[in-house]
Each structure stands twice: as structure tokens, then as C-alpha cells.
Amino acid sequence: MNTVLFDTGITGFMLLATSLVMLMTPGLAFFYGGLAGKRNILGIMIQSFVSMGITTIIWYICGYSLCFSGDALGGIIGNLDKAFMHGVDLNTPFPGNHKLPEFVFMAYQMMFAIITPALITGAFMNRVTFKSYLIFLVLWQILVYYPFAHMVWGGGLLARWGVEDFAGGIVVHATAGFAALASVFYVGHRRNKESIPNSIPLIAIGTGLLWFGWYGFNAGSALDVNAVTGLAFLNTDVAASFAAITWLVIEWSMAKKPKFVGLLTGAVAGLATITPAAGFVSLQSAVIIGIASGLVCYLAVNLKNKMGWDDALDVWGVHGVGGCFGVIMLGVFGSKAMNSAGADGLMYGGTHFFAKQCIAVVAACIYAFVFTYVMLALINKITKVRVSEVEEDQGLDSSIHGEKAYDEGVL
Numbered sequence: 001m002n003t004v005l006f007d008t009g010i011t012g013f014m015l016l017a018t019s020l021v022m023l024m025t026p027g028l029a030f031f032y033g034g035l036a037g038k039r040n041i042l043g044i045m046i047q048s049f050v051s052m053g054i055t056t057i058i059w060y061i062c063g064y065s066l067c068f069s070g071d072a073l074g075g076i077i078g079n080l081d082k083a084f085m086h087g088v089d090l091n092t093p094f095p096g097n098h099k100l101p102e103f104v105f106m107a108y109q110m111m112f113a114i115i116t117p118a119l120i121t122g123a124f125m126n127r128v129t130f131k132s133y134l135i136f137l138v139l140w141q142i143l144v145y146y147p148f149a150h151m152v153w154g155g156g157l158l159a160r161w162g163v164e165d166f167a168g169g170i171v172v173h174a175t176a177g178f179a180a181l182a183s184v185f186y187v188g189h190r191r192n193k194e195s196i197p198n199s200i201p202l203i204a205i206g207t208g209l210l211w212f213g214w215y216g217f218n219a220g221s222a223l224d225v226n227a228v229t230g231l232a233f234l235n236t237d238v239a240a241s242f243a244a245i246t247w248l249v250i251e252w253s254m255a256k257k258p259k260f261v262g263l264l265t266g267a268v269a270g271l272a273t274i275t276p277a278a279g280f281v282s283l284q285s286a287v288i289i290g291i292a293s294g295l296v297c298y299l300a301v302n303l304k305n306k307m308g309w310d311d312a313l314d315v316w317g318v319h320g321v322g323g324c325f326g327v328i329m330l331g332v333f334g335s336k337a338m339n340s341a342g343a344d345g346l347m348y349g350g351t352h353f354f355a356k357q358c359i360a361v362v363a364a365c366i367y368a369f370v371f372t373y374v375m376l377a378l379i380n381k382i383t384k385v386r387v388s389e390v391e392e393d394q395g396l397d398s399s400i401h402g403e404k405a406y407d408e409g410v411l
């Protein structure tokens with residue numbers, strides 16, 4: 001059998017990037033697990049980990065094909081030509097870069113599909129039954145994530161229109177963030193909104209894993225090893241760092257104490273915001289985006305609190321607003337001098353590109369919000385979405401999963 005010689009450097013780097021993005025989902029579980037109340041640690045963590053199993057199954061069956069094979073419904077979704085990885089063998093190159101096996105690209109993109117719905121779970125912490133979440137996990141990916149992955153990254157409608165999203169501002173963060181807000185409106189308030197984080201060190205571990213994995217998330221999205229890969233890597237770190245310190249300084253000035261959780265949250269906000277622009281903007285622009293994201297996401301979380309929206313772990317304020325803001329900032333600071341495959345933003349005369357970015361992200365947010373709300377209402381007709389008052393008061397770790405995060409007895 002003849003074997004195609006792929007580029008070992010690019011293939012090796014993409015396998016590393018895939019591994020880094022995979023690590024982000026356990027990192028998210030630790031991040032959310034630390035923020036959760038002590039009776040709901042396992043309930044929130046299992047929602048991330050179970051996505052690793054279920055998403056992999058549906059990605060292999062049909063997800064990859066619906067995102068990256070063919071074109072249907074006018075460019076809204078792909079087709080089923082590559083269902084069960086049909087027609088893809090060891091020698092099949094990735095169409096976007098023939099130096100890379102398609103199997104590796106399939107694995108890389110699968111990690112994005114795994115973490116995106118898991119992001120939503122922080123919003124409805126300790127209020128949703130596990131059975132309804134499993135149904136939601138499957139339907140939301142097929143009907144929300146897959147269409148946008150195809151439209152933006154799979155050569156679909158938005159890609160043909162000229163919309164850019166380097167690593168997931170629209171596809172991942174905007175859709176997940178506004179789906180989270182819709183879920184909060186549908187599910188309603190927690191009975192006890194005063195629960196405090198059970199473990200700030202666990203939040204720090206989760207943030208560290210997320211930050212580390214985000215290098216694969218953004219730099220890997222170059223799908224090559226070149227200067228753009230390095231630019232995306234550095235922009236990721238710089239934006240996260242400036243956002244973290246911006247959030248820390250703002251909260252310090254307001255609360256009169258430097259808050260560790262604020263520093264960590266600011267870092268995640270910066271990471272989410274730079275994601276769509278990482279490989280398309282200059283380092284100087286990444287600095288501006290980082291500072292602005294720390295301020296904008298901080299204000300979004302404050303607005304959420306004032307409005308009384310019970311987004312428990314600030315998914316909308318950090319990921320939703322951060323992702324949207326990053327897409328718009330790409331429309332402002334995008335530069336073909338940084339990446340010839342990109343487009344010039346408003347700062348370089350790209351008025352039409354800026355308008356397209358704004359229209360696309362608004363449309364994505366509206367679709368994700370409305371569809372998520374309707375989907376939850378339909379799921380509720382199949383199985384109860386909201387847990388009972390007794391289950392919520394007891395905590396989901398014990399009432400639904402029959403486990404405790406920590407042994408409180410005597411050894």
C-alpha cells in the first residue's frame with residue numbers, strides 16, 4: 001500500500017494542539033467546580049466530562065461530516081458524505097492543508113465541539129436535571145453548533161460572505177454565551193443565590209489549564225506551523241495578561257481589595273475575547289483588545305448582577321460578551337499585513353468587513369438565544385428540565401448523582 005508522506009512537523013504540532021484543547025474541558029470542569037457551592041461540585045463537573053464522551057460519539061457518527069463535508073440548505077449545514085468518517089483513510093489529506101492528515105483535523109475540531117456546550121453549564125448550575133442536560137447536549141450541538149461551525153469554518157454561508165473568526169468568537173463563545181443567557185431566563189433563579197465558591201485553589205487550577213490549553217485553541221487554529229501560528233500564540237498570552245490585570249485593578253479600586261477570583265476571571269475574559277482575532281491582528285492590537293476586554297466583561301457582569309439575571313458563573317458576561325466583543329474588535333483591527341488570508345478592519349478602511357462582522361455576530365447571538373430557549377421548552381415536555389426544590393436544597397451531587405465531592409466522615 002502506498003503511503004502519503006505528510007509533514008511530520010505540522011502533524012506533530014496539530015496533535016499537540018489537539019491535546020491542549022482536549023485539556024481545556026477538564027480545566028473548565030475544575031474552574032466551574034471551584035466556583036460551585038460545596039453541594040454541587042460534582043454536578044457541574046460531570047456536565048463537562050460527559051461531553052467528552054457523548055460529543056466524541058456524535059462527532060464520529062455525523063458531527064464532523066455536518067460541519068466539514070459538502071454543503072446543504074444554502075450553505076447553512078454540511079452533508080453526511082463523511083458520516084462515520086466514510087471515505088477518510090490514513091492517506092486522506094486535510095483539504096485545507098495537504099500536509100496534514102484529515103484524521104488529525106477531525107480530532108482537533110472535535111475538541112472544540114466538546115467544550116462549547118460545556119461552557120453553557122455554568123449559567124444554570126444546580127438547577128437542571130442530568131437527563132435533560134444530556135438531551136440538550138446532543139440537540140444543541142446538532143442544531144446550533146454544527147450549523148455555525150459549517151457556516152464559518154466549513155466553507156458555508158458566512159465564510160463565503162467574508163466573515164472571519166480565527167478560533168471561535170462566533171462559533172464557540174457568542175453562541176454558548178447567549179445560549180447560557182437563554183437558559184437562565186428559561187430555568188429561573190436559584191433558591192439560594194448566596195452560595196460562595198467552595199475552592200478558589202480549584203478555580204486557579206482550572207484557569208491555569210484553560211490558559212495553557214488556549215494556546216492550542218488559538219495557535220492551532222492556524223492549521224500550520226508558521227509566523228501566524230506564533231502571532232496567534234503570543235496574542236493569546238498578551239490579551240489574557242492585560243485583561244487579567246485590568247480586571248484586578250478595576251475590582252481593587254471598587255472593592256478596595258485585590259481579588260484572586262477577579263484576576264482569574266479577567267484572564268478567561270481576555271482569552272475568550274482575543275480568540276476570534278488571534279491570528280488576524282497585530283500584537284499592539286492584542287494589547288488594546290486585552291485591556292478593553294477586561295473593562296467590557298467586568299461591566300457586563302455588573303450589568304447582569306444589576307438586572308438580576310441568575311447566570312451563576314458569569315458565562316454570558318465573560319464568554320458571550322467577550323466573544324462578541326472580540327469579533328467586533330477583529331472588524332476594527334483586522335490587518336492583511338498580519339495575515340494575508342484575513343481582511344482589513346475599520347482601522348485600515350475595511351468598513352464593509354466591519355459591518356459584516358457585526359451583522360454575523362448579532363445574528364449568531366439571536367439564533368443561539370431563541371433556539372436554546374425553545375429547545376429547553378420542548379425538552380421539558382419530554383423530561384423535567386428543572387430539578388425539584390428538594391433536590392436543589394439537598395444539592396445535585398447527593399440528590400441526583402448519589403456522591404459527595406469530599407469525604408466528611410472519619411477515615
